Amino acid sequence: MLLPLILTSFIALGTYLYITLRYKRFSQYAHLPQLPPSLLLGHLKTMDEYIRRNPADAHTGIIPANHRIDMAFAAMHEKLGRPPLFLVDLRPVNIPVVLVTNHEIAEQVAKASARFPTSPPKSTLKYLEHLIGSASILSSDDDQWKALRKRFSPGFAPQHLVTLLPCILDKIVPFVKYLDDYAARKETFAFVPLITNLTFDIIGSVVMDTDLDAQNPDPAMQGELVRRFSELLITYNDDKADIPWWLAPIRELKRYQLSSRIDVLIKDTIxxxxxxxxxxxxxxxxxxxxxxxxxxxxxxxxxxxxxxxxDQLKTFLVAGHDTTSIMLAWVFYELSLHPHVLAAVRAELDSLLGPDTDPEAVRARFLSPEGPEIVQKMTYISAVIKEVLRLHPPAATARYSEPGTGFTVRAPTGEEYCLDGVVIYNCEAIMHRDPDVYGDTADRFVPERWLHDGGAGSQVPASAWRPFERGPRNCIGQEFANIEARVIIAHIARRYNFTKVGLGEILRDEKGEPVINDQGGYKVTSPMYKTSYGEAGGWDESQSGPDRLKLNTQ
Structure with missing residues (x-):
């Protein structure tokens, strides 16, 4: 009697589990566009297959973006016929993710509402706690977030930031000297570590009025805060960065020790x-x-x-040095490939700063009473920055709505989708290259589209460009990043010619002359992509990112 009862129980349990799993895989989110899921693995196997199609060293860490994953998402999006959103079921490894690929839906996700006065809450950032703290403005919600935003917004207001120009200019002086040395020696060097150390020094000065000594040529002699941050960042820059702590206890212990020391250093400074x-x-x-x-x-x-x-200073230090440095690396790479854009940048600088390109002369102009106005008049350079951020967005946003909340978005074609219980990922990497918005030039570097001269580019909806995200929780430091980038570009865009070495370098003919494409830019030997960090403060030494450069002075 006992054996039949046990068998009956097992059959009943198995049937229940099968019905439940079948519902979760094939019915629970059937209203959302998606590739065919597997009963046992959902889209995990499909995801792995798409990721493996990408270069092995394409970046999968959290900084600057999950680029290799975004590349896989983009391919899946095309396979589905480019829907406005689609589901990727990652259970049992993670909760399902909905990729938002349409800017109108993204706007609904990021905006405030009666249910979410500060917009839907961020998806869990628990695994970043050692890096940004438990009370970071990034992970805070509702009244806590409002209080933090109110407290720190005056410091990031444009009218206050221009008063900090001397801080930025002071840190650019040693940076230019390092570039002069490389240009004089005519040797190949890694650009991203240099620009990263510069932005680290700037953010330390602007945020804390502290010299972090990040640009010391001997890494061992850099400020301790920079060194500890760099060590901590390394633990987050691989494709296993967000696995549970109990699967990597040694790594978790290292993060705890580094984070604790960083806390001591910052609290002493405060x-x-x-x-x-x-x-x-x-x-x-x-x-x-x-x-x-x-x-x-x-x-x-x-x-x-x-x-x-x-916790706020940790957040500002991480975000403020990393994304700006990578954006600037892409700026100078794109300028090196588009001579007409570089010529326009230099012409604008000549008109605003005068013909003298000596760093001291440039510095003097920015320190003059007209300095803040000069920064605001960099119209074409602002367009270059905006276009770089469109093609190479440094980050994205993920939100979460609890089951039963009833959070619903409407597609441009009228369909409504309830997004409760899934991570909602506004995927800028796809939205920023949407041909329905950007037309035939969606994948091309065209700064002129942002000049608002009445042409087609001026018709781009504001919601279709979102590297700093939008809504009440947009990036608090976006104006600082823009000012910092403009001032750095002003110092070096006319002083040097940048030449990429390795992957992504310019294609040359038998005479050694650059081969020009049909858009007036230079052809390259191979496409570029973001790569993982391999050392503190910069991208790796493989020649895959916009990193290995040669310089010569103008």
Missing amino acids: RRKFAEQRGASMSKEKSRSILALSLGDADSLTPELVNVTC
Whole structure:
């Protein structure tokens, strides 16, 4: 009697599990466009097959973007006929993800609503906690996020940022000297580590009024905060960066130790800077840093205020140095391939700064009373930056709506989709190359599309360009990144000619002359793609990213 009962129980349990699994795979999200799922693996095997089609070293880490995965998503999107969104079922490894590939739907995801006053909450960032802290503005929601945004927004306001131009200019001086040395020696070098160290130094000065000494040519002599951050970043830059801690306990311990030391260093800085502010007898002696401004109304430093401020500074240091440096690397690569764009950039700089390209002369112009106005008048350079961010977006956003919330989006064609219980991923890498928006030039580098001269480019909807995302939770530092990039470009775009070496270099004919394509740019030997980080502060030394360069002065 017992054996039949056991067999009956097993059959009943097996039937229940089969029916449940079949429902979850084939019915639960059947209303969403998707490739055919597997009963046991969902889209995991399909995802793996698409990822394997990409170059083995294409970037899969969290910084600057999950590029190899985005490449796989783009191929899946094409296979499905380019729907406005589609599902990728990653269970049991992760909850399902809906890729948003239409800018109108992305706008609905990022905007505020009665249910979500600050827009839908970010998807879990728990695995980044060692890097950005538990109270980061990135992972905060509702009232906590509002309070942080209100507190730090004045420091990132354009009218305040232009007062910090001297901080930016001071850090560019050693950077130009390093470039001069490479140009004089005519040797190949890795550009991204240099520009990354520069942006690290700038963000340290602007945010904390602190010299991080990130540009020291000897990495061992760089400031301890830079070195510890670099070591911590390495633990996040592989395709297993977000696996559970219990599957990589040694890595988790290392992250904990590095993060704890970073906290000590930053909290010491917060206390020291607060004491300096309180001791300043005259307003002109007071720091203008973002940290100082955020603490302006504080009568005392409570442990909670120190902890929360520390997490914001960690977030600003990570985001503020990394994405800007990679964007600038792509700027100079694209300029090296498009001589007419480079000529237009140089002409604009000549008109704004005068013909003298000496760094001291450029610096003097920015420090003059007209300096802030010059920054704002860099119209064509702003278009170049905007186009680079379109083609090479540094990041994306992921949101999550709890089951039962009823979060629904409407496609341009009228269909409605409930997105409860899935990660909602606004995939800029696909949206920014949408031919329905950008036409036949969707994959081409065309800065002129952003000049708003009444041409076709001026018809691009605002919601179709979102490298800093949009809505109430757009990037707090986007104006800082733009100002910083313009000033750096102004110092070096006229001073040097950049030549890519290795993958992605210019194709030359038998006479050694560049081969020109039908758009007036140079053809390349092979396509470019983002690669993983291989060392602190920069991309790896394989010649795959816009990194290995040669310089010669103008």
